[in-house]
Amino acid sequence: AQSVTQLGSHVSVSEGALVLLRCNYSSSVPPYLFWYVQYPNQGLQLLLKYTTGATLVKGINGFEAEFKKSETSFHLTKPSAHMSDAAEYFCAVISSGTYKYIFGTGTRLKVLA
């Protein structure tokens, strides 16, 4: 069975500091991995996704994530946090041939001035 674990339900960083949000997955088959962002009172929108090919994936708003099969991880990073990055971030996994996405419990990012 697939699962996703996001370490840290709340993360605080200073404006301009590195953002690192952790995601580990469990899957018996090669997974497809996604990061979604949710701004207050809105639905989720895609930040980036890994399907096949290059393991370093670049997304919108300067975010990127690296798929590390040996570590079963797909951590999200951004070199320099901006106040507008404050939101909740969800990691999700799905296996090829299925339609059921499994979401992590989310990490709320706070950016301090």
Add this chain to the structure above:
Amino acid sequence: NAGVTQTPKFQVLKTGQSMTLQCAQDMNHNSMYWYRQDPGMGLRLIYYSASEGTTDKGEVPNGYNVSRLNKREFSLRLESAAPSQTSVYFCASIENRRSTDTQYFGPGTRLTVL
């Protein structure tokens, strides 16, 4: 192009009342989903419809029914609401039946059951 729309945005029900949450997408997507979001639990899949005319249970289907009315619309019905169904409900759609497709989410319906 409105994307995924949901109605209503907010709803308060009394225990035992029924209601239907509406979802529509104008992107000609094939697959549609209903999730609930609860604090500390992320999103949990209630039901999904891989294509028009088909529906399948997700992780937490008890207490809910769905209808894929046509390709555009996918409704979620609570026949007898319970306080445990207080949640934020999101509808989502994807273009095709490929696992790599991006999900597009609606703005959500905030439901309170008293």
